[in-house]
Amino acid sequence: MNNFLLNILIISLITNTLIGVYGIVFKPNIIKKIISLTIFNDSICVLIILHGYLGPESIAPIHILPFDAENKELLLSYSVDPLPQAIVLTAIVIGLAFTVFLSITALRIYEVSGSLNLHYLLKTEIVETVEPEVEVMEE
Amino acid sequence: MEIFTSYIIGLLPLTPVIMGVLISLLRIVINNRLLFNTLYVISTIVSLCMGLVVFYRVLIQGLYGVYCLGGWFPPIGISLVTDKLSTIMVLTATMVYSIVSIYAIWYTRHMANYVYFYVIALIHEAGLLGIFLTGDIFNLYVFIELAGLTAYSLILFYHHRLRSLLASARYAFAGALYTGLFLLAIIILHATTGTLSMAELFVKIKSIEISSFNTSLLADPVYLIPILVIGLWTAFLISALYPNHFWLPDAHSEAPSPASAILSGLTVNAGIYIAIRVFYTIFYGSPYIDSLDYLSNIMIFLGIINVFYGSFKMAVEDDVKRILAYSTILNIGFIYMGIGVGTSLGISASLLHLFNHSIGKMLAFLSLGVIVRRYRTRNIYALEGLGRNHPITMATLIVSIFHLIGVPPFGGFFSKLLLFQAFIDVGGYVYALMVIVGTALSIYGYMRLIELLWHHPIHHRSVPKESLSIIVIIAYISSLIIILLLGVFSQSIIPLFNDIGEQIIHRSLEYVRVFSRI
Numbered sequence: 205m206n207n208f209l210l211n212i213l214i215i216s217l218i219t220n221t222l223i224g225v226y227g228i229v230f231k232p233n234i235i236k237k238i239i240s241l242t243i244f245n246d247s248i249c250v251l252i253i254l255h256g257y258l259g260p261e262s263i264a265p266i267h268i269l270p271f272d273a274e275n276k277e278l279l280l281s282y283s284v285d286p287l288p289q290a291i292v293l294t295a296i297v298i299g300l301a302f303t304v305f306l307s308i309t310a311l312r313i314y315e316v317s318g319s320l321n322l323h324y325l326l327k328t329e330i331v332e333t334v335e336p337e338v339e340v341m342e343e
Numbered sequence: 344m345e346i347f348t349s350y351i352i353g354l355l356p357l358t359p360v361i362m363g364v365l366i367s368l369l370r371i372v373i374n375n376r377l378l379f380n381t382l383y384v385i386s387t388i389v390s391l392c393m394g395l396v397v398f399y400r401v402l403i404q405g406l407y408g409v410y411c412l413g414g415w416f417p418p419i420g421i422s423l424v425t426d427k428l429s430t431i432m433v434l435t436a437t438m439v440y441s442i443v444s445i446y447a448i449w450y451t452r453h454m455a456n457y458v459y460f461y462v463i464a465l466i467h468e469a470g471l472l473g474i475f476l477t478g479d480i481f482n483l484y485v486f487i488e489l490a491g492l493t494a495y496s497l498i499l500f501y502h503h504r505l506r507s508l509l510a511s512a513r514y515a516f517a518g519a520l521y522t523g524l525f526l527l528a529i530i531i532l533h534a535t536t537g538t539l540s541m542a543e544l545f546v547k548i549k550s551i552e553i554s555s556f557n558t559s560l561l562a563d564p565v566y567l568i569p570i571l572v573i574g575l576w577t578a579f580l581i582s583a584l585y586p587n588h589f590w591l592p593d594a595h596s597e598a599p600s601p602a603s604a605i606l607s608g609l610t611v612n613a614g615i616y617i618a619i620r621v622f623y624t625i626f627y628g629s630p631y632i633d634s635l636d637y638l639s640n641i642m643i644f645l646g647i648i649n650v651f652y653g654s655f656k657m658a659v660e661d662d663v664k665r666i667l668a669y670s671t672i673l674n675i676g677f678i679y680m681g682i683g684v685g686t687s688l689g690i691s692a693s694l695l696h697l698f699n700h701s702i703g704k705m706l707a708f709l710s711l712g713v714i715v716r717r718y719r720t721r722n723i724y725a726l727e728g729l730g731r732n733h734p735i736t737m738a739t740l741i742v743s744i745f746h747l748i749g750v751p752p753f754g755g756f757f758s759k760l761l762l763f764q765a766f767i768d769v770g771g772y773v774y775a776l777m778v779i780v781g782t783a784l785s786i787y788g789y790m791r792l793i794e795l796l797w798h799h800p801i802h803h804r805s806v807p808k809e810s811l812s813i814i815v816i817i818a819y820i821s822s823l824i825i826i827l828l829l830g831v832f833s834q835s836i837i838p839l840f841n842d843i844g845e846q847i848i849h850r851s852l853e854y855v856r857v858f859s860r861i
Contacts, residue, residue: 220529228520234512247525252530269406282552287539288530289756295526298488302519309499311511316505318829330505 206260214254218249224263226265245299249292251336256288345406346857351393351411352423355433356473356486358393361387363465370458380448381740383461387437387444390468394437401430402839407857409478415859418540424478426854427509427843431694432475432616435701436721437621438610438825440468446709446818447601450716460500464605466651467493470702481539483617484522487581491518494610497602497678498594511595517590521580528573535566541625542855548629564631571632573619582614584679585648588672592656593616596664596721600712603664607671614696618642619690622682626853642683643774649676650781655790662721666792667707670747673785674700677762680774684765692761693846695837699746699754699829706743706822710736711814716794724797730796733809738795739819744789746826749782754829757837799859 220243227240267285269275314320365384376535396398400406408425411417425433447464451457470490477483495518499511533539536547548567576587576666595607614762622639626632653673660666681693713736715721718729730737740754750753759778829836 221738221846225520228516237516237611238387241516243524246518248527248530250529255534273639291526291530294481298485301488301492302515305495306512306515307521309495309515310509312499312502313508313512316503316508322509324504325509326513330509 210254217247217254220244221251232321234306234313234320234322236309237322238306241306242298242299242303245302247296248301249295252288252292252295256285258282258284307308347394347400347406347618348406348410349400349408350410351396352476353412355390355397356423356469356476358386358390359465359469359472359691361468362624363364363462364794365463366458366465372589373765376457379458379461383465383804384434384441384444384448386465387441387468391437391441392471394433397430398423398657401425402427402842407853418543421477422480422540422858422859423476424854427477427618427846427856428694429475431840431843433472435612436468436471436475436609436697437722439605439701439705440464442707442818442822443601443604443705445814445821446604446712450601450712450813451597458763461600463496463500464602467497467605467610471609471613474479475616477539479533479539480532480541480544483620484526484529487522487525487577487613487617490610493579494606497606498598500599501597502600504597506593508596512595512641514590517580517587520647521577524573525577527598529595531566532570533587535563535570540858541620541679542858544625545851545855547604548625548631567629567631568634571621571638573625575618578614578618578621580614581617582611582644582675582679583649583672584614584675584838585645585652588649590650590669591672592665593596595668596662597761600664600708600715601805603667603669603712604708607668607754608705610635610774611671611675612697614677615682615693618679619682619847623690624765624851627848627851629743631794636652636685636797637684640655640777641683642679643771646676646679646782647777649673649679650777651784652676654781654788655805659789660788661723663723663726663796664708664721665793666723666743666788667704667711670707670785670789671700673781674704674747676781677759677778680778681762681765684769685848686769687763687841688768688850689765689844690767690847691837691840691842692758692844693762696755696758697838698840699758702822702825702829703743703755706739706819706826707747708744709815709818709822710740713809713811717809721790727795729797729806730793732806735816735819736809736812737793738806739823740796741793742826744793746830748786748789752830754833756830757766757833761837761840789824 226245228237228244231237231240237290261282263282265279265286265325267275267279267321310320317325319325364381366379397408400409402753410423412421412423432747450462467490470486472492473486475481477486495511495515498514499507501507521757536544538544538547573849580587595603598606627635647671653676658667659670660669678697679692681689681696714726714733718726720726746753747756749759757782759782763775763778766778
């Protein structure tokens with residue numbers, strides 16, 4: 205039963221990842237692209253957590269019992285791998301940085317052009333009102 | 344084979360971060376332009392000095408440098424390793440950065456938000472140096488994201504221009520997608536081999552007993568193939584190889600000129616470094632993957648497409664900075680052709696070309712930046728004949744472009760000669776011909792730029808001649824000296840690069856022995 209549920213979880217996560225890729229590539233709206241990117245990143249993070257997970261009877265990798273050979277074997281066979289969790293922490297922080305950066309970019313694009321349709325904006329010929337390399341004077 | 348352990352290796356990526364944070368914190372209390380300029384230049388010059396020390400110890404004395412972060416020895420902890428490949432990359436990066444930082448003082452002299460440029464550029468340098476030094480593949484991912492996010496921020500530095508916002512957004516979405524897949528590949532790699540340290544990956548992938556190390560479902564060598572492909576594909580995006588080149592012309596032309604010099608000269612190097620590391624250090628010679636020859640042929644093929652695409656687009660482009668951006672695509676093509684040959688001569692040729700391209704492209708962007716900044720247009724027909732008002736700048740532009748084409752007194756000639764020789768050695772006469780044809784096609788695009796800038800204008804324009812700042816002249820002279828030295832002393836430089844190629848192909852096991860010696 206547990207295995208069945210785990211398989212469903214893995215399949216749905218992979219589907220989620222693919223939906224994220226589809227959204228990033230094909231959705232024209234920048235906000236929808238950002239949402240797809242978040243879905244994509246978070247599905248990958250859960251997949252990584254799942255890689256370190258051993259099953260419902262697994263424990264944290266901390267030894268409370270006296271540390272002899274038998275308990276060591278027990279700990280090694282039941283404890284969760286801590287490395288994927290450390291990786292996921294870093295990946296979440298980086299994903300946050302990406303989301304903040306892209307949101308601010310989307311805000312600026314909306315302020316400058318009045319549109320959030322990235323595909324439309326990329327296709328149209330843009331006539332810049334501001335000169336390139338313009339000097340911003342001292343405050 | 345000897346190793347040395349030094350704090351210098353650990354401080355290389357750390358110095359720019361510390362100085363960047365220091366500058367941004369000091370900006371809250373004081374607004375003194377001289378102080379920030381001094382801090383910015385000093386931090387890049389200190390990085391250059393450390394890069395030269397590492398260069399002396401590794402490339403001249405032939406040592407290996409290791410620094411274990413936090414005192415944790417590999418494979419448990421993360422370590423920074425300098426072999427010859429990473430040393431030459433670090434030297435290129437610190438050299439280009441110190442020249443660009445001097446120029447950036449002049450460039451940002453009227454800007455109100457110049458501090459942000461300094462801080463972002465310094466953190467970008469830290470990301471690049473981290474990519475070149477790290478010996479752990481997940482740490483590599485973190486540094487890719489660090490360098491990537493700062494690169495996107497540098498591109499939209501003029502954030503009131505729609506074009507730079509769009510260029511940055513497109514690059515950022517592509518980068519986020521590819522690096523997300525790279526993270527997935529890293530975790531499959533961990534599931535397959537049970538390690539993330541590059542040296543241990545090297546041992547496990549090239550030995551026969553992968554599955555004896557862990558009991559994971561994915562402990563099967565079959566899963567190594569998607570990892571290799573995704574890793575290389577990410578590297579291709581960062582270095583703009585053909586199907587992934589779409590972001591480069593917009594991004595490199597919309598950035599401020601010093602940022603264009605950094606992005607065009609250095610950030611693409613990171614992708615090439617990752618490709619060489621993943622392809623040669625980790626996977627080359629593995630008993631599980633027998634299709635590596637196909638991959639190197641694909642690299643040569645995509646490189647040729649890049650060369651032709653770049654040279655044709657250069658000939659029809661009207662934007663002066665986009666011409667140089669397409670020239671970057673062209674030169675990346677040559678570098679990937681050298682990587683795909685698979686002999687030590689090919690690797691050394693492509694690394695020498697990478698070094699030449701970094702210096703030449705940086706000087707070209709810096710000189711064009713002076714002209715573009717003065718007339719505030721990038722259209723080549725609006726700038727027609729205006730180069731005559733800038734004799735010194737035009738002279739440096741012409742020298743850098745001759746360097747990029749490969750006219751004999753300058754260094755660019757010898758790297759293309761070496762590439763030609765590498766193809767002749769393995770019997771690839773068609774590819775060797777492609778090097779010559781690609782160079783010949785590119786000459787039209789470069790010459791059109793010089794000719795239109797120098798061409799006598801129909802209407803007389805009463806613009807006073809340039810009065811160059813001493814800062815710009817220092818930047819010009821230092822990069823001109825490097826270009827001339829690369830040409831004059833090429834006979835003593837080429838053996839150094841041959842050593843690098845030799846180490847990557849034939850003595851790659853030393854990379855692992857470093858770890859057993861600590």
